[in-house]
Amino acid sequence: MPRKQWESAFEQRREDILHDWETFLRFASIGTDPAHKAECEACARWLRDRLDHSGFESRVVATAGNPFVHALRPGNPDKPAILIYGHYDVQPVDPLEDWTTPPFEPTWRKDRLYARGAQDNKGQIFYTICAIESLIAAQKLDRTVIFIIEGEEEFGSDSLNQALDAWSDQIQAEALLVHDTGTVSSGAPTLIMGLRGILQFECTLQGATHDLHSGIHGGLAPNAAQAAAAICASLHDATGRVAIPGFYDGVIPPSDRERTLAAASPLSPETYRAETGTTPDGGQRDLPPYERVGFLPTLEINGLHSGYGGPGSKTIIPAQALIKLSARIVHGQDPATLIETVTQYLKEQAPPGISMQITQAHIGGPGLRFDPEAPLLADVQQALAAVKPDQPIVHRWEGASIPIVARLAEVSGATPLLTGFGHEDDRIHAPNESFSLDQFRNGFLYTALLLAQR
Numbered sequence: 155m156p157r158k159q160w161e162s163a164f165e166q167r168r169e170d171i172l173h174d175w176e177t178f179l180r181f182a183s184i185g186t187d188p189a190h191k192a193e194c195e196a197c198a199r200w201l202r203d204r205l206d207h208s209g210f211e212s213r214v215v216a217t218a219g220n221p222f223v224h225a226l227r228p229g230n231p232d233k234p235a236i237l238i239y240g241h242y243d244v245q246p247v248d249p250l251e252d253w254t255t256p257p258f259e260p261t262w263r264k265d266r267l268y269a270r271g272a273q274d275n276k277g278q279i280f281y282t283i284c285a286i287e288s289l290i291a292a293q294k295l296d297r298t299v300i301f302i303i304e305g306e307e308e309f310g311s312d313s314l315n316q317a318l319d320a321w322s323d324q325i326q327a328e329a330l331l332v333h334d335t336g337t338v339s340s341g342a343p344t345l346i347m348g349l350r351g352i353l354q355f356e357c358t359l360q361g362a363t364h365d366l367h368s369g370i371h372g373g374l375a376p377n378a379a380q381a382a383a384a385i386c387a388s389l390h391d392a393t394g395r396v397a398i399p400g401f402y403d404g405v406i407p408p409s410d411r412e413r414t415l416a417a418a419s420p421l422s423p424e425t426y427r428a429e430t431g432t433t434p435d436g437g438q439r440d441l442p443p444y445e446r447v448g449f450l451p452t453l454e455i456n457g458l459h460s461g462y463g464g465p466g467s468k469t470i471i472p473a474q475a476l477i478k479l480s481a482r483i484v485h486g487q488d489p490a491t492l493i494e495t496v497t498q499y500l501k502e503q504a505p506p507g508i509s510m511q512i513t514q515a516h517i518g519g520p521g522l523r524f525d526p527e528a529p530l531l532a533d534v535q536q537a538l539a540a541v542k543p544d545q546p547i548v549h550r551w552e553g554a555s556i557p558i559v560a561r562l563a564e565v566s567g568a569t570p571l572l573t574g575f576g577h578e579d580d581r582i583h584a585p586n587e588s589f590s591l592d593q594f595r596n597g598f599l600y601t602a603l604l605l606a607q608r
């Protein structure tokens with residue numbers, strides 16, 4: 155079915171779709187807040203009933219945390235299945251006073267629907283569900299479709315992560331659809347070609363048992379603040395490259411094809427400055443921005459705390475310091491090896507008289523990188539081009555991480571296809587989150603065009 159027919163399929167159901175989207179948004183499913191657990195469970199049950207009604211065998215799966223929804227509609231057994239991942243949990247809403255209308259009372263202003271989760275991820279998972287329903291009604295869906303919709307994405311997906319191995323048989327698929335991202339600022343359809351993984355570290359430095367007088371002990375006592383500063387300063391060389399031996403092990407440089415696709419949408423330093431207030435001069439400045447963000451690992455100092463920061467002066471030699479670091483790692487790098495490389499390096503840096511403890515070394519997940527020549531990707535490109543024929547598709551190697559996607563891909567054997575119709579204006583995670591009818595409809599059209607049997 156060409157685009158026009160899916161447009162009219164949407165128009166015919168429009169009122170019902172918008173009504174139910176609002177119902178979905180009324181659940182205050184703030185996943186991270188135990189006070190909202192009942193709302194999360196009610197939201198999961200609503201999704202189960204919705205998918206049941208649409209012809210899926212659905213269930214709410216209890217976990218140690220918030221439940222997830224598993225739904226399956228069997229299709230032609232000779233064709234590989236499609237797995238769709240989304241999340242019903244939303245970010246907390248504070249500061250509440252900054253909301254023009256209450257976060258869980260969805261409100262239309264112009265053609266935008268305002269509510270927490272309007273886009274992230276309720277809006278995007280709901281257009282996906284609606285498109286699947288329209289495909290079923292039009293008898294254009296002959297594949298097995300499986301949904302996994304969880305309730306802990308916004309704070310680490312721990313429960314789903316732990317449950318996944320047991321669900322391996324029920325989620326085998328060829329493609330993994332994830333609609334939880336956005337387009338570039340021009341609104342051009344954006345295909346995510348890779349994600350970085352993440353590691354997190356925390357270490358404490360301890361010198362004396364307590365802060366010491368800087369006069370009496372100056373020249374004698376080792377200074378924890380100075381040690382922390384020296385360690386942080388040693389992490390990168392003058393070119394911005396991480397100086398820890400072995401840190402780049404496993405990195406695979408971009409292919410010619412990847413370079414061409416990535417360079418086709420260059421970062422504008424002016425836009426970057428307008429968005430952030432600074433210039434894109436971090437990292438390895440001699441390399442193009444797309445390579446620094448999409449194809450190379452980073453090690454960032456997230457926090458460095460020591461000594462006195464209050465008003466006036468306090469002449470001490472600080473006894474303690476705390477360093478928090480995170481590394482974004484790329485496909486090809488082994489997270490466990492890299493954790494070891496970094497912690498080993500840190501331990502060796504403690505100067506005499508200062509003891510170091512690594513208090514956290516956490517693997518969020520590995521990096522992912524998708525083959526630009528994969529046949530499935532051509533289907534995605536075709537569907538995106540049909541949604542927005544006037545704009546070229548942006549191929550983006552994303553610097554951020556969605557750790558559960560790597561796990562789902564591994565357990566299901568599916569190729570992740572990441573795209574989405576979010577926009578900076580949607581203000582996800584902030585007060586007055588919204589999603590426009592236009593973005594919602596584009597997501598619906600894309601999903602229908604991608605999955606309609608050809």
Ligand SMILES: [Zn+2]
Nearest residue numbers: 274308582583
């Ligand atoms: Zn989010």
